[in-house]
Amino acid sequence: GVLLLGVHLCGTLSLRAVELFNSHPRCTFLALKPCCLPPPVHARRGDFFEIGRHRFAAADVAAAGGFQAGGVWRGPPRSHLAARFERWTGHLLEGIEPGQGGASAVEERRVQVRGGFQNAFIFAERGARTPR
Secondary structure (H helix, E strand, O other), X not given: OEEEEEEEEOOOHHHHHHHHHHHOOOEXXXXXXXXXXXXXXXXXXXXXXXXXXXXXXXHHOOOOOEEEHHHEEEOOOHHHHHHHHHHXXXXXXXXXXXXXXXXXXXXXXXXXXOOOOOOEEEEXXXXXXXXX
16 A cells, blocks of 8 residues: 655645545545645635535635745734644544545644644545455
């Protein structure tokens, strides 16, 4: 099997990682560390994201902000984005299709401190395939 590892995938790249896991049966394990939220352009256009059988409005998770050169944050106070990030993580989890006997879960691991809140890791393991 193949392990798909996505670390600090910004914006919609986390969606692509889940799509890759769902669409390739040889991907047997997914370890995903989402990073930045999707940019607000998706909300302004009225976009919906669809992964697996899960669909949700971009407006539910999209937000402005990001780190500039020198590690300076530009955007709303980061603490204001924590609830959106939690929803983002939940939507990504809902979109994972591990198959019969498979599993997916979010685990919190405190790696960001000093105001950081992006400590969610998503893991999925595909169910065992029956030999033909």
